[in-house]
Amino acid sequence: MKVHEYQAKELLKAAGANVPDHIVCKTPDEVAAAFDQLSKGGGVMVKAQIHAGGRGAGQLAGYGEKLGGVKFCTSKEKAKAVAELMLKYPLKTLQTGPNGQPIRTLIVQADAEPAKEFYVAVVFDRAIGQPLLMASAAGGMDIEKVAHDTPELILKVPFAPETGLLPFQARRLAYELGFTGDQVGKAEKIMLALSKVYLAKDATLAEVNPLAVTKAGDVVVLDAKFDFDDNALFRHPDVAALRDESEENPAEVRAGKANLNFIQLDGTIGCLVNGAGLAMATMDIINYHGKAHGVGPANFLDVGGGVTPAGAIEAFRIILSDPKVRGILVNVFGGIASCATIAEALVKAGKEVGFKVPVVVRLEGNQVDKANEILKAAAGELPTLKVASDLTSAAKLVVELSK
């Protein structure tokens, strides 16, 4: 689960990190008032709060002049005008879709102009099964590019989840990054706060980019990005409360409420599958047979172990709510559960929802013959429903029917 920059910064501040003052605003008037409180005779940063990265280099979609999601403003009037634009136009970045993401929240941040920028983050290293602190003096840039082109510029310190990052590890890293004088202690404090929040709140990513030495010589968290372990939210109601559903795909939010694992993609063939691995593999086989015809998967959908009528009804409704969908492939392996029960659930769902596009069903496993009889018997009422005998012919058929 992702959170906004301001939420990540507030968690870091509570853990002892030095964070520039900010005020969260929802309207241009609030931004103007915040300017008075934070400008101290100079200017302020106005920053759009959306979950996607690349805000500074982004562009307000539909606005004629150059303006991204981060702007330094030297007057109250300017800050208010910028806020009006940001709240009016969606922000398009490399990480949003082509239409951009609407901006609903802004922060006004006290000036902390950086003289030098660093990257620090706690990530989970799957190869060693432990968290590690990653740091680089090449901050503020695309860290994936730094890691790819110049891996020697990235320092890594694994630490035990029982102890967390130890003060000496943070201190040594601060020296290795080139901090000097009393900046060492300040950088150490930010790194320790990152480790503390990461472990205490079950994060999967806790990133400060950039960690900045300001022109005034202070060391601050200029931007922060956190991602939390969905499986641990049950023990962190405070973190769960930070969720902003308006940042997420509405179809995915709806699916989540029905305990369906759904991810929207940009193809034209919807899929309904049981099991995550088989669901991914089903997307792949659609692509394999469809790519020559410009046909690909419209979604990932794992309905879980059992296929119930209620689950199938909601799943079909969500898939069909995407206007791009021109066909659906149902691929279910009935293991212990009978395929006949699954077929009955599908027929019931079809009658309830109405199949306006071709629906190709491939079932395999327990009692598959009986299941296919049930499906064929429903052909009168569900004329777009087709039964396929194996996975390859199912994928080819759904591609053919939706070309």
Place this chain on the structure above:
Amino acid sequence: MSILVSSSTRVITQGITGSAGSFHTDQSLLYGAQFVGGVTPKKGGTTWKGEKSGKELPVFNTVAEAVKATGANASMIFVPPVGAADAIMEAADAGIELIVAITEGIPVLDMARAKRFLQTKPKSRLVGPNCPGVITPGQCKIGIMPGHIHKPCGPGEKGVGVISRSGTLTYEAVFQLTALGLPQSTCVGIGGDPVIGTSQIDLLEMFEKDDGTSAILMIGEIGGTAEEAAAEYAAKNCKKPLAAFIAGQTAPPGRRMGHAGAIVSGGSGKAEDKIAALEKAGFVVAPTPADLGWAVQTAIAKKAKK
């Protein structure tokens, strides 16, 4: 022959009185596995009865008690996520040799801590979590896989060893192998989480050494670099025919595809990199999930030619 489990494996179920734990213990008993007891704290001293098998098993409060009373050497874990890592460590502490954790949704940091605890218990091996389990067809089933799709090895016959990060995709693979007349020696679901016990490399080593295994099928998916490491290991150490499949070629980067571990992040964990590494190491990689059985057949034929 087989690996990990056989007809002499004595199994307990942790979480036996829960609905999933109870149902799958019953299913495993019907398959013929030797289950000897169950553990549910506060329900020690009661008796569990299988709905379909009709078999009765003693329930204990702790794994230590269960081991002492039954001589169990394996455990199947159905404890809910909040207590699952603790259940894994309890099993290891009680001396259980094979711990199969079925539970999905355990927090990553809980597993990181459990894995460090397991390093102090070298006699115990964890399979999973978030996995369908382990089956040696015709002998022992610890997990939620449908037993009837598997084909046991006949007397003196060798089978295919299956390693997989997935559930239903493994059933798909086994179904295809059985349809082609290829029996399986042992099928191991290693789990779809970022932190798992037994790795692909551990199993490649075991299957390579196992006399009852003639070929190995490894089913991977996006996320992490375990398949790349396994490919490197196999190139140096495996002589048996090798086949593979990687799910998630069309998965968008940065998204978690159902399994907690199935995510391409920071440019790492991509299907194309894994497929390239496996092909370079000599695996026959199935182009689609409909070709899993074909890939094994082709790998066997290729080795026979040499």
